[in-house]
Amino acid sequence: MGIQRHPVSVPGGCSACPIRAATLYGGAPELAARIDRLRTGIRTFDARRTICREGEPVQELFTLFDGWAMRFKMLPDGRRQNLAVLLPGDAISLSGLWSERQEFSVQALTPVSLCVFDRATLREFVRSQPDLEWRIGGLMAREIGQLEERLTYLGKCTAHERVARLIINIHKRLAARKLVDGPVFDFPLRQQHIGDSLGLTAVHVSRVLRELRDAGLIERRDRKLAILNYEGLEAIARGGGETAGRRSL
Amino acid sequence: MGIQRHPVSVPGGCSACPIRAATLYGGAPELAARIDRLRTGIRTFDARRTICREGEPVQELFTLFDGWAMRFKMLPDGRRQNLAVLLPGDAISLSGLWSERQEFSVQALTPVSLCVFDRATLREFVRSQPDLEWRIGGLMAREIGQLEERLTYLGKCTAHERVARLIINIHKRLAARKLVDGPVFDFPLRQQHIGDSLGLTAVHVSRVLRELRDAGLIERRDRKLAILNYEGLEAIARGGGETAGRRSL
DNA sequence: CGGATTTTTGAAAACCATCAACGCGGGTGG
DNA sequence: CCACCCGCGTTGATGGTTTTCAAAAATCCG
Numbered sequence: 001m002g003i004q005r006h007p008v009s010v011p012g013g014c015s016a017c018p019i020r021a022a023t024l025y026g027g028a029p030e031l032a033a034r035i036d037r038l039r040t041g042i043r044t045f046d047a048r049r050t051i052c053r054e055g056e057p058v059q060e061l062f063t064l065f066d067g068w069a070m071r072f073k074m075l076p077d078g079r080r081q082n083l084a085v086l087l088p089g090d091a092i093s094l095s096g097l098w099s100e101r102q103e104f105s106v107q108a109l110t111p112v113s114l115c116v117f118d119r120a121t122l123r124e125f126v127r128s129q130p131d132l133e134w135r136i137g138g139l140m141a142r143e144i145g146q147l148e149e150r151l152t153y154l155g156k157c158t159a160h161e162r163v164a165r166l167i168i169n170i171h172k173r174l175a176a177r178k179l180v181d182g183p184v185f186d187f188p189l190r191q192q193h194i195g196d197s198l199g200l201t202a203v204h205v206s207r208v209l210r211e212l213r214d215a216g217l218i219e220r221r222d223r224k225l226a227i228l229n230y231e232g233l234e235a236i237a238r239g240g241g242e243t244a245g246r247r248s249l
Numbered sequence: 250m251g252i253q254r255h256p257v258s259v260p261g262g263c264s265a266c267p268i269r270a271a272t273l274y275g276g277a278p279e280l281a282a283r284i285d286r287l288r289t290g291i292r293t294f295d296a297r298r299t300i301c302r303e304g305e306p307v308q309e310l311f312t313l314f315d316g317w318a319m320r321f322k323m324l325p326d327g328r329r330q331n332l333a334v335l336l337p338g339d340a341i342s343l344s345g346l347w348s349e350r351q352e353f354s355v356q357a358l359t360p361v362s363l364c365v366f367d368r369a370t371l372r373e374f375v376r377s378q379p380d381l382e383w384r385i386g387g388l389m390a391r392e393i394g395q396l397e398e399r400l401t402y403l404g405k406c407t408a409h410e411r412v413a414r415l416i417i418n419i420h421k422r423l424a425a426r427k428l429v430d431g432p433v434f435d436f437p438l439r440q441q442h443i444g445d446s447l448g449l450t451a452v453h454v455s456r457v458l459r460e461l462r463d464a465g466l467i468e469r470r471d472r473k474l475a476i477l478n479y480e481g482l483e484a485i486a487r488g489g490g491e492t493a494g495r496r497s498l
Numbered sequence: 499c500g501g502a503t504t505t506t507t508g509a510a511a512a513c514c515a516t517c518a519a520c521g522c523g524g525g526t527g528g
Numbered sequence: 529c530c531a532c533c534c535g536c537g538t539t540g541a542t543g544g545t546t547t548t549c550a551a552a553a554a555t556c557c558g
Contacts, residue, residue: 073401077488081401095390103394130379140389141344145352147396152322152330154403155448199404204514239326453546455505
């Protein structure tokens with residue numbers, strides 16, 4: 001399968017959850033225990049399945065427990081923009097606590113398992129716990145920061161810079177979750193996904209990846225990716241593209 | 250000056266603030282009165298002045314009381330991406346409640362006046378008022394939604410669609426604040442600002458605006474803009490660009 | 499009026515999209 | 529076991545959109 005797996009049963013509950021660090025309750029074990037009791041279950045989806053759809057009413061909220069997923073929006077004419085790659089521990093839409101309807105769709109990139117919460121119950125709980133409320137504010141503030149950074153490089157960077165940044169960004173996030181050890185890591189994104197994330201066509205992504213490979217920076221096989229020259233890739237991500245023979249802007 | 254002015258003295262305090270509807274305390278007059286007492290003052294800046302700079306520690310938080318401002322980020326090599334046009338009533342960075350350092354810079358587009366709050370005081374106050382905490386969460390959720398929409402059209406839309414959307418978006422936001430009456434409204438953005446907001450060069454923005462003008466959709470003079478054919482402009486914004494002689498994607 | 503900023507325009511080139519074809523591998527069913 | 533199909537990646541040729549560079553015209557402001 002190529003995907004790193006955690007036990008689906010969650011033996012010790014949220015308090016013992018292996019991906020706890022990245023989640024709502026973070027470093028607070030007593031909160032974890034209480035959230036544990038709120039969870040209505042764990043749900044699994046096959047790869048490529050749609051987890052929720054733009055426009056639907058929000059009745060449940062999810063945390064991604066295992067696997068990769070993609071948050072995205074569709075334009076009326078069928079164009080698609082991916083908004084975020086979701087990794088284990090990520091909440092799928094904190095905004096759902098406030099908004100009545102989904103503002104985006106979510107699709108599984110690999111087989112996934114989600115922790116499920118009832119929206120009304122979680123709302124009530126959050127409102128009764130000012131500390132948690134504050135913590136959620138912090139998470140949303142961070143999300144705003146990340147979105148603004150993505151906006152920045154979507155607006156101002158070349159295809160090479162964007163692809164390099166995406167790869168490094170995912171590598172960093174995986175590393176922060178201890179899901180990567182060494183240069184090789186899982187990377188289930190198809191080139192179409194990369195394109196829809198970065199405002200490029202899949203064809204062009206293919207060419208860019210080829211050049212990065214030819215430059216000895218990365219290697220892709222199976223559904224894994226290896227960063228062979230981290231420094232070089234980072235240099236491109238920062239806009240010092242000379243290394244790979246490109247210049248612009 | 251071309252800018253709609255409110256009295257700078259704020260005669261009745263926040264409770265009577267003419268732009269109250271769009272702000273933190275929204276429909277809650279008793280909150281307004283208490284926030285009124287927290288405000289440490291009103292500060293003004295000339296057009297083009299920098300209000301705060303990326304990387305600086307956050308000691309004060311601001312609400313834009315009058316005038317236009319721009320939130321933006323710089324890349325190390327000098328490229329600039331504008332993140333948001335700020336209009337009267339907008340909070341400048343709610344995220345600043347959580348983050349220690351500014352993650353962006355803010356610049357005045359017109360002469361502006363800001364309501365100033367001490368960060369530590371406001372933090373404390375917010376944490377003591379769970380309702381306000383919740384309300385701020387809602388504002389941030391909305392901001393996330395807006396950022397995701399901008400991400401979507403930055404990634405997937407043509408220059409014509411982007412420019413049309415920007416104009417319509419600003420018109421709608423001004424209308425919601427009752428700062429526009431009829432087709433003509435203040436529009437102090439330079440073409441460079443538009444370009445840096447949409448990931449385009451100022452030169453290209455000039456060409457696109459010219460085509461929109463030639464198509465009889467808009468007119469610019471002074472620092473004002475007129476939408477002559479709202480339907481047509483909206484059609485372009487939605488991606489039905491045939492009206493202006495463009496197709497793509 | 500004079501100097502600075504902003505807008506406009508033209509020509510050439512870069513970047514990326516589009517269209518189309520082919521190869522590859524995995525799965526399915528005959 | 530093999531043929532077939534499907535999803536995915538690759539490559540080439542071509543054209544459109546946007547950038548870049550440069551210079552002139554227009555506007556703003558003191």
